[in-house]
Amino acid sequence: MTRQRDAQRFRTVGDGSGLAASDSFYPEEIQLALRNRGMPLEALRYSLTPTGMHFLLIHFDIPEVDAGKWQLKIGGLVANPVNLTLEDIKQRPSQTLAVTMECAGNGRALMNPRPLSQPWLLEAVGTAEWTGTPLRGILEEAGIAPNAVEILFTGLDQGVQGNEVQYYQRSLSIDEATRDEMLLAYEMNGEALQPQHGYPLRLIVPGWYGMTSVKWLDRIEAIAKPFDGYQMSATYRFSQTKNDPGEPVTLIRVRALMSPPGIPDFMTRTRLVEPGPVSITGRAWAGRQQVAGVEVSTDGGSTWDQASLDVRGDEPVDGPVSPFAWRPWSFQWDARPGRYILLVRATDSQGNVQPVSQPWNFQGMGNNIAQRVEVLVE
Amino acid sequence: MTRQRDAQRFRTVGDGSGLAASDSFYPEEIQLALRNRGMPLEALRYSLTPTGMHFLLIHFDIPEVDAGKWQLKIGGLVANPVNLTLEDIKQRPSQTLAVTMECAGNGRALMNPRPLSQPWLLEAVGTAEWTGTPLRGILEEAGIAPNAVEILFTGLDQGVQGNEVQYYQRSLSIDEATRDEMLLAYEMNGEALQPQHGYPLRLIVPGWYGMTSVKWLDRIEAIAKPFDGYQMSATYRFSQTKNDPGEPVTLIRVRALMSPPGIPDFMTRTRLVEPGPVSITGRAWAGRQQVAGVEVSTDGGSTWDQASLDVRGDEPVDGPVSPFAWRPWSFQWDARPGRYILLVRATDSQGNVQPVSQPWNFQGMGNNIAQRVEVLVE
Numbered sequence: 055m056t057r058q059r060d061a062q063r064f065r066t067v068g069d070g071s072g073l074a075a076s077d078s079f080y081p082e083e084i085q086l087a088l089r090n091r092g093m094p095l096e097a098l099r100y101s102l103t104p105t106g107m108h109f110l111l112i113h114f115d116i117p118e119v120d121a122g123k124w125q126l127k128i129g130g131l132v133a134n135p136v137n138l139t140l141e142d143i144k145q146r147p148s149q150t151l152a153v154t155m156e157c158a159g160n161g162r163a164l165m166n167p168r169p170l171s172q173p174w175l176l177e178a179v180g181t182a183e184w185t186g187t188p189l190r191g192i193l194e195e196a197g198i199a200p201n202a203v204e205i206l207f208t209g210l211d212q213g214v215q216g217n218e219v220q221y222y223q224r225s226l227s228i229d230e231a232t233r234d235e236m237l238l239a240y241e242m243n244g245e246a247l248q249p250q251h252g253y254p255l256r257l258i259v260p261g262w263y264g265m266t267s268v269k270w271l272d273r274i275e276a277i278a279k280p281f282d283g284y285q286m287s288a289t290y291r292f293s294q295t296k297n298d299p300g301e302p303v304t305l306i307r308v309r310a311l312m313s314p315p316g317i318p319d320f321m322t323r324t325r326l327v328e329p330g331p332v333s334i335t336g337r338a339w340a341g342r343q344q345v346a347g348v349e350v351s352t353d354g355g356s357t358w359d360q361a362s363l364d365v366r367g368d369e370p371v372d373g374p375v376s377p378f379a380w381r382p383w384s385f386q387w388d389a390r391p392g393r394y395i396l397l398v399r400a401t402d403s404q405g406n407v408q409p410v411s412q413p414w415n416f417q418g419m420g421n422n423i424a425q426r427v428e429v430l431v432e
Numbered sequence: 433m434t435r436q437r438d439a440q441r442f443r444t445v446g447d448g449s450g451l452a453a454s455d456s457f458y459p460e461e462i463q464l465a466l467r468n469r470g471m472p473l474e475a476l477r478y479s480l481t482p483t484g485m486h487f488l489l490i491h492f493d494i495p496e497v498d499a500g501k502w503q504l505k506i507g508g509l510v511a512n513p514v515n516l517t518l519e520d521i522k523q524r525p526s527q528t529l530a531v532t533m534e535c536a537g538n539g540r541a542l543m544n545p546r547p548l549s550q551p552w553l554l555e556a557v558g559t560a561e562w563t564g565t566p567l568r569g570i571l572e573e574a575g576i577a578p579n580a581v582e583i584l585f586t587g588l589d590q591g592v593q594g595n596e597v598q599y600y601q602r603s604l605s606i607d608e609a610t611r612d613e614m615l616l617a618y619e620m621n622g623e624a625l626q627p628q629h630g631y632p633l634r635l636i637v638p639g640w641y642g643m644t645s646v647k648w649l650d651r652i653e654a655i656a657k658p659f660d661g662y663q664m665s666a667t668y669r670f671s672q673t674k675n676d677p678g679e680p681v682t683l684i685r686v687r688a689l690m691s692p693p694g695i696p697d698f699m700t701r702t703r704l705v706e707p708g709p710v711s712i713t714g715r716a717w718a719g720r721q722q723v724a725g726v727e728v729s730t731d732g733g734s735t736w737d738q739a740s741l742d743v744r745g746d747e748p749v750d751g752p753v754s755p756f757a758w759r760p761w762s763f764q765w766d767a768r769p770g771r772y773i774l775l776v777r778a779t780d781s782q783g784n785v786q787p788v789s790q791p792w793n794f795q796g797m798g799n800n801i802a803q804r805v806e807v808l809v810e
Binding site for chain 1: 451452455456457458459460461462463464465466467469470472474475477478482483484485486488490491492493494496541548549551552553555590591592593597626627628629692695696697698699700701704
């Protein structure tokens, strides 16, 4: 692989990526793309994403928190309101859980027409081991009043969105908030949270898209009616028009991603692969469901073959490290010279399968379209 | 700050940011922006950038390295070629140095017309504490032959650029390579390098733009003539046209950045500030020089006032933590209602001052134009 390449072959983004060479992006989008951080897809090789490669979506600014002065306030419709220090929280029962987290906007930039917001392609994902105390125990001790219907989580990050000055806020039903797996996490991958991941404390809601895992928690309140703040009612909706309320975005949909094989062209990211046997590997996840199967197409989606689960290359590997973590898969491809569009799609335990063309929605939410990777074999 | 905002005020990117609302970006650029990672500018509050917020520019893919099998090869025109394991390197004398690193392409997207590559605005920077062994000791033991003129560094990351299949390679003159501060680093901020920062070993070249700090080192060779590989001769040049060889990009130019004050609008990143006294804070750096002064303009660049060095708000703080690390500065602003363009510029110890309009170059290198931040005070 030391010979010169044909200049034509790497000149533009091919439609293999799902982008068209004629697409253009707004300055607002580039500003967001440079602040928020995707996981380079070669990091699919790690069952736990190194902290500095996990995706990051930060609506406003990363707040500066003095953990010595910080307290988590538990209040609203509870019998025993309480303020807890970080030490108080660390002295409670602890639990560690590996969770695959994905941004609800992942895949947004592949929709056409493209909804205007953070322009993710497919990289807004990561899996980390979160350590914290179960939320349920805290809620039980606080004593949720019978007339409460939701738990509201407020972060310390403040900004303007939709012309409304706001702290970032999301709510969960009491049934959801009291599930076993909900955590108030103070560690990520065995270390104190980094500021950008929610230091000193964040909510972790396994199985849900990431917007619900509120970072930089300030307070938790039991409330008497469903919360209709901006991040619940104006965004994170499957809407068809600006004024369509649509349905709320909740659980992560099934998805598989591959590590693009071979080596990349710097500018176009088209892949160059040597002829011969190629192990195509990746991971798949399904929110609260399990991954039932993964299929690969090497002919642009005309035909599909089953990939092997819990294998990497020829080697069996451990399956998902938790019920909420992604699952490794592998597919052996005999690559012959030519140009290919590789696709991968997964099916979950309820029979949901990733679409090859995505139903559009106004905010670009929950796009789990099958990944396309353009490859030159030569 | 709980009232509704005027919709018009946050509708588009203002020219305050240095971007024009009419700018549009290519899909190649958005792909690169989503892979590479900028430091959110509020992270200027940290003298050492948390590892997961440090900027990242990765030309090809992050390679997978088995550190148990990896060896650093020292060869070429040396008396004593040797292969060193990571343990061998860790047993050598160690040094820890805080270094402000900046991408040579930082500011590229603010040039007009915009050179096509990773479209950085101003966020391609970070300061970390690197621990490793001085390069000079290794070169001395290897015994550089009298006819050698450069030291060539080769990484394990492979890809295609300019239609050429290549491993990432950069060279330094022997005078540069044997300076006191050059390190072969295996730790960043007190922990083993993360894969994306060059695990298991990277070169750290304090004072130079980041392209020279080769990650994932595979070999170091003394060579008989200046290296003319792709990353030396085809890119990282101050050129005026595609075929102008221009001058090589080397040392980091003086620059100050501010943490944008107030709170952001999600989409446009315009800042909303409450009237009254505002501490504008940030950091400045100057490559191999020192920062001599920092000036702030609150009227779009018509008038400039001196900021205070080694101060944050009203509080004196430590100066730069090393001769190669950024220096904190602060400016007190009495913000009255209105719309403002804030600017900041620094001057180095040789009298170089940041420009307010940047001389253009073909590759968009070394743009140290003064930062502009659009602010609404109300």
